[in-house]
Amino acid sequence: xxxxxxxxEKLRKISAxxxxxxxxxxxxxxxxxxERIKASLATLTKxxxxxxxxxxxxxxxxxxxxxxxxxxxxxxxxxxxxQRHTTVMVRVPRSFLDxxxxxxxxxxxxxxxxxxxxxxxxxxxxxxxxxxxxxxERGG
Numbered sequence: 519x520x521x522x523x524x525x526x527e528k529l530r531k532i533s534a535x536x537x538x539x540x541x542x543x544x545x546x547x548x549x550x551x552x553e554r555i556k557a558s559l560a561t562l563t564k565x566x567x568x569x570x571x572x573x574x575x576x577x578x579x580x581x582x583x584x585x586x587x588x589x590x591x592x593x594x595x596x597x598x599x600x601q602r603h604t605t606v607m608v609r610v611p612r613s614f615l616d617x618x619x620x621x622x623x624x625x626x627x628x629x630x631x632x633x634x635x636x637x638x639x640x641x642x643x644x645x646x647x648x649x650x651x652x653x654x655e656r657g658g
Contacts, residue, residue: 529629533622556592559614566611573606579634580627581606587623 575581581604585595588608597605610619642650 529626533626552590555618559591559593559611562611562614566613568609568611570607570609571612571615573608574602574604575606576604579630583626583630584623587619587626591619593619 573584575584584606588595588606588610591614593608593610595606595608597603597607601607639650
């Protein structure tokens with residue numbers, strides 16, 4: 519089982535990977551690495567025009583994670599009036615999205631999915647009923 523502390527450590531490691539940290543000292547200086555990525559993004563913005571990109575993220579956890587990751591890099595996630603709550607818009611250079619933002623989001627999402635699934639199963643098993651299996655499939 520994944521504890522919250524293990525999840526936090528895994529998220530830090532994933533972030534460190536995308537920030538270019540290779541040693542413990544660099545991981546401790548993650549804020550400086552994030553600033554380097556922000557500077558790189560600013561440079562990309564000068565050479566590559568940011569595109570407005572629409573994302574459809576089906577649940578609140580994914581939307582909150584994606585929005586937080588965008589804000590971490592100085593991007594401003596938004597949605598237009600009358601757009602569904604599952605929609606998140608962001609203006610970002612395509613190369614930054616493809617090489618940094620989206621791959622990091624997918625890895626963080628996977629780690630959170632595993633943790634949230636394990637926590638949900640444990641709570642159901644311990645507090646609702648010991649059998650937390652899916653419903654049986656019947657013919658006809």
